[in-house]
Each structure stands twice: as C-alpha cells, then as structure tokens.
Ligand code: SAM
C-alpha cells in the first residue's frame with residue numbers, strides 16, 4: 001500500500017490530478033495550437049527523461065496525485081512511449097492513466113493500450129470533413145484518425161472527442177459532431193478556443209463561447225437535456241434523448257470551472273504550472289538534475305500549491321512579463 005496523503009492548495013481545493021506533457025513535438029500543425037511552420041522545439045536534452053518523469057510521478061503519488069493525463073505535443077511521436085505508459089500504470093497510488101492524442105498514429109497501438117490498462121482516451125477531431133480537417137490541422141490524415149476512433153470503440157476504451165470551436169473555421173461541424181453521439185457511446189466535447197497558438201494571435205477567440213455553442217446545438221436538438229457533471233468536470237454535460245453518447249462544452253476561455261480545479265501541469269521541460277494561464281512556477285528538472293532529494297522535490301510542490309492563483313484570470317494577471325500569452329498549447333500540454 002502506498003502511504004496516501006490528500007493534497008490541497010491554498011484555496012482548499014483538492015489536488016489529485018497531474019497533466020504531464022511528454023513532448024512538445026507534433027506531426028500536425030493545428031491552426032489554434034501552432035503556426036503553419038511549427039514552433040521552435042526545445043533541445044531533446046531539455047525534455048524531462050522517462051526516468052525523471054517516473055521519479056516525479058512516484059513522488060507525487062505519495063503526495064496525493066492519483067490521476068494522470070499524458071498529453072503533449074503528440075505523445076506518440078516520442079519513442080518508447082508504450083513502455084513508459086506501461087510503467088506508470090503500475091506506480092503505486094496511481095489509480096488512472098488517461099491519454100490525449102491526435103490519433104494519427106495511434107490505431108495500431110490500441111490493443112496494447114487496453115492491455116496495459118489505460119483508463120480513457122481523449123481524441124482530438126475538429127472536423128469530420130476531410131477538407132476542413134486538412135485546413136485546420138494542415139495535414140490530410142482524417143482517415144487515420146477515424147481508424148483510431150473505431151479501434152478505441154472496438155476495444156471498449158472510454159473515449160471522448162475534443163473539438164475546438166473556431167470562429168470561421170469549423171462551426172458547421174458542430175452539428176455533425178453532435179450526431180456522432182447518436183450511434184456511438186462517446187462524449188463529444190466542444191472546447192472554446194484559447195489564446196495558446198504559438199503566436200498570441202486572436203482569431204476571434206471570444207466569438208464562439210459556451211453560450212453560443214449551446215445555442216447552435218439547440219437549434220437542431222431543442223430537447224438537449226442537462227445531465228449531472230462528474231466531480232471536477234471541466235465540461236458542462238448534456239444528452240440527447242435516444243443517443244448513446246453525451247455532449248459536453250468546455251468553457252476554457254471563459255474559465256467557469258476554476259473553483260473546483262484539481263489539477264497541476266508539468267510541461268515537457270519540467271516547468272510546473274499550477275494553472276493553465278500562469279507562466280510557470282518553477283522548473284523541477286533543474287532541481288532533479290542538481291541532485292535534489294525526494295523530500296526536497298516534495299517541499300517544492302507543497303510550497304507552490306500554497307501560493308496558487310484563485311482562478312485563471314488571477315493567474316493570467318500575475319504572469320511574468322505581462323498578460324500576453326504566446327505559448328503553443330504543445331509546449332504547455334493541453
Ligand atoms: N496532440 C494531442 C492532441 O491534439 O490531442 C495532445 C496535445 S493537444 C495540445 C491537447 C488538447 O489541447 C487537444 O484536444 C487540442 O485540441 C487542445 N488545444 C490545443 N490548442 C488549443 C487552443 N488554442 N484552445 C483550445 N484547445 C486547444
């Protein structure tokens with residue numbers, strides 16, 4: 001049995017969830033995440049190594065982290081990912097390992113993901129139309145992503161679809177995406193676009209907020225029913241009578257869910273973010289590589305959680321260098 005503590009921040013919120021970005025590399029160039037010619041990737045040596053990530057997870061599990069989401073960048077472009085996933089699924093105290101992937105190279109890996117015990121997968125699909133998918137991601141790979149979608153369902157892995165709603169790009173996809181929930185037992189979640197696109201460009205971020213997305217869905221599905229949201233859910237959830245799946249809306253830009261935020265993030269280089277909108281609290285890799293003990297690492301995390309912003313607006317206001325956000329979501333870990 002792992003000795004288990006409950007971890008709280010300075011606002012009394014329980015912290016039990018780590019989002020770990022394992023790479024900043026990606027094989028897509030999604031419009032809302034990266035410029036067309038990509039981002040400046042960090043040196044490989046600046047990435048946390050697998051050994052460092054395993055050590056950190058072991059320390060954090062003893063502090064109270066029990067759920068991990070592996071994200072990036074695209075997790076599956078990093079070599080050795082399956083072995084790493086199998087290892088972290090076995091770390092005492094870690095009850096659930098989840099993944100977020102673009103699904104481009106994931107289909108053949110699904111049987112093994114099931115075998116090692118991955119709890120659920122969030123698959124990013126912003127359009128079901130091949131041309132629009134290409135325009136958004138700048139790669140013509142929708143068929144490979146759909147292969148992953150069907151493989152996930154075939155292997156009974158709980159699946160959610162993440163779809164970023166972009167003004168002028170894919171709002172015509174909202175209804176077809178909702179229609180997926182008719183026959184498939186998936187949670188389709190519409191995400192408000194955030195300013196993490198690697199350039200700070202504002203694509204009309206506030207135009208398609210959660211209210212507008214909901215209104216659009218109701219034009220075709222006026223009988224959409226509100227269903228209870230799971231604890232710590234970032235999405236507000238709905239169901240259409242007779243449909244197998246559910247629909248969620250994530251007010252990521254409006255930030256309506258900060259009051260129950262239970263998560264911390266580690267970027268691929270080891271920067272701790274206690275809020276998506278902060279500019280990073282400390283870089284744990286520097287301490288690991290300087291020989292810090294587990295107790296010292298623990299103390300660093302506890303101190304950071306004692307000074308956490310109350311919400312994403314406060315975190316944004318306190319950013320070093322001002323409020324301007326120019327990181328790509330791939331360097332943060334979405
Ligand atoms: N590459 C994987 C993928 O796309 O699923 C994992 C990393 S990606 C950064 C994680 C999630 O962040 C994806 O669902 C993506 O759609 C979302 N995301 C990226 N940039 C975003 C932005 N500017 N606003 C809202 N969501 C964003």
Ligand code: SF4
Pocket residue numbers: 026027028029030033034072073074102124329330
């Ligand atoms: Fe890559 Fe995911 Fe960013 Fe798209 S959202 S560019 S798939 S990291």
